Amino acid sequence: MILGVALAGAASAQEADLSDGRFVMFANHWSDTAEAFVQGPPPGSETACFRVGRTTEEGVRLVLTSGIYYVWWSDESVSDYDDIWFSSDRFRSDYPGSDLLAELRILFRNVAGC
Secondary structure, three states: OHHHHHHHHHHHOOOOOOOOOOEEEEOEEEEOOOOEEEEOOOOOOOOOEEEEEEEOOOOEEEEEEEOOEEOOOOOOEEOOOEEEEOOOHHHHHHOOOOOOOHHHHHHEEEEOOO
């Protein structure tokens, strides 16, 4: 239920436009401790700014354009990053029928540039 309440709060803000060429930064992140989306970027990734690439059936390409990003599977930061992102299995299980990028629209906010 916490996820539902957190999702409703996060989704009430304007969702990110993930069109090719747009720039995004974290607006929210998933907290395992709270078991909910919490406002603000993941710790250490406050400066991470990504350029949105082409969306395919696999997901959307995000390229780190500036700043530092801490990848979730490592304790180290990266300044060179390019990967395909999509809604997590947990998110899609909790929200069946949600589209491939629904979680990303909650995680990110649009910015004018990096």
